[in-house]
Amino acid sequence: MTNALAQLQTMTVIVADTGDAALVKEHKPQDCTTNPSLVLAALDSPDAEALIAAEVAEAKAKGQDARALCDTLTVAIGATLSTLVPGRVSTEVDARLSFDTEASIRRAHEIVEDYARRGVEKDRILIKLASTWEGIQAAATLEKEGINCNLTLLFAMEQAKACADAGVFLISPFVGRITDWYKKANGVDSYAPDEDPGVQSVREIYAYYKSHGIETVVMGASFRNTDQIKALAGCDRLTIAPKLLQALREDDSAVPRILSPGATSGAAEPTPETAFRWGLNADAMATEKLAEGIRNFDADHQKLLTLLAARL
Template sequence: MSLNALEALQKSGVVIASDTGEYLKIGEFFPQDATTNPSLVFAAVSKPEYAHLVEDAVEYAISRRSTIEGQTELACDRLLVQVGIQILKIIPGRVSVSVDPRLADNYDAIVAKGRNLISIFEEQGYPRNRVLIKIPATYAGILAARTLETSEKPIHTNATLIFGLVQALACAQAGIAVLSPFIGRVKDWWAAREAKRDNGDGAAQAQPEQSLSHHPGIRLVRDIRAAYASYGHTTTIMAAGFRTVEEIVELGKNGSRGGPDLVTLPPELLDGLRRRPGTINLNPSVPNDAAAVEPRYIGFDEETSAVAKANFLEDLEKERIAVDKVPEGLAKFSVDAKALEDLLRGKIKSSAEASARL
């Protein structure tokens, strides 16, 4: 019996994760892991079949906090955790749950939020080793993730909004468990950059579609794999943000040794892989062309930390893509995080008004 592309990808060593808050849609694909974010959770709980989770979060928060704002913040955390728990009932592996993207540059707030999310999971009987706290790969976020990873009882993390090698190396040096390069958005940035090239009269010149082998997002993942192989890093690469089945097949054709350890995919792409015939590359190539000397982006005392941060910011500016794309990604996630917050605040106020009328 021939394999489909989803089965072939799994046979090649690449782990499959689902990328959705709509947990009722993922069981048929048997993913190992799963990822969520504020946008996915808001989209899910806006549908009738998931709305009961909102009511649960509101009741939970009202019973534990006294102010509207305190209740709203706790309800948001509870809702993210409850979606994660429903997913954990379906998958055997780990679920990634995001901190509020609006905290991206606040080290202390990220650490506190990560610990609070884990405490709610553990209160519900789910151990921390089944959860990844998803943190934006700003410098504050990377340092916060290192603190969580190196706690007496480690909290493992997933660095998100990865767009370049500088971020990827910093995450590995910080000991972050997982990082998530955004394949499609990397391509978008390079496509826009190419489109802006002046053709001589000030107009933007259209560029031909690149072959998948030259896809900038796919090349980034392979560059990260090569660098990690060269420098001995063990941070797991979870490729995310795919736009097409063809991108997934191309990136996965060399298996986990030559590409990502995991891919996280929405249900529509999982279904697309399942409908496509697949093959296995039994002799995957292993890239290993990273520079001999690794730049240092994370320090371990006051002096080296200052130098390392300066190196990070300087190289990030040279690479440029993350400087542009991280704020853009944070802005989109923040809109949905606020929408989720507003939804819960409205429910809490309505409940308070109803109680006052009794």
């Protein structure tokens, strides 16, 4: 029998949750991603040192500050990754813009232009935005312009519904972070895969999308273990950290398909802003994890800025 990863790849597109080129080369995923946390980790990779040095030198020559260098370095890493995968590279808009629709759109345009300057066309990238109301509205505008988006930090059905209304290309519901919250709230150490709240959330979103003929791609993210991953076999895409990719490669157990598109039952009703905000507010887990995720991405962004300022 083939290993668990190979079995998953017959029913699900696998994305590498890393910005490390060496790990992308090793695991050969379809797509990959970058965000401040992953770029921060890439700074410690020997394989990235020449690229970082070149970007720092260019920033110095142009008199750029650490923020401008951070922006170009993120795209430079993404451009390198685009040469290693056949699919797309997701690149994140700054977390500090999560509640500013117009600024998010402007930053997305800058990312697309920088990629184009490096020879990477927009059909090879996804713009990552937090699943706030403002981020989703920015994505709606970008999608109409032909710039596809990945809506991240997604924890609630209201977010998923609003993303579908916006015509978003892809969403990334965060399995592990949902589970973490419920484990703490309920005082339990673990959940069986079928009872795992994070797994159940993605299954619910997947079923809703497929039953209403919604084309937005569902990509499960933020996994804590391989059982969560296997419990979502058949999901459109799964973005998986390298250590879990390796664990799946070493796992020879059978992986049955869990998720499959069924019959559609007609178009979904749109989700107005008031319903979105009330639904998100009513979900303590989603409210807390969205806010925490934005803060944490910004914290890593600030760490990255400090490290880059030192190099300048």
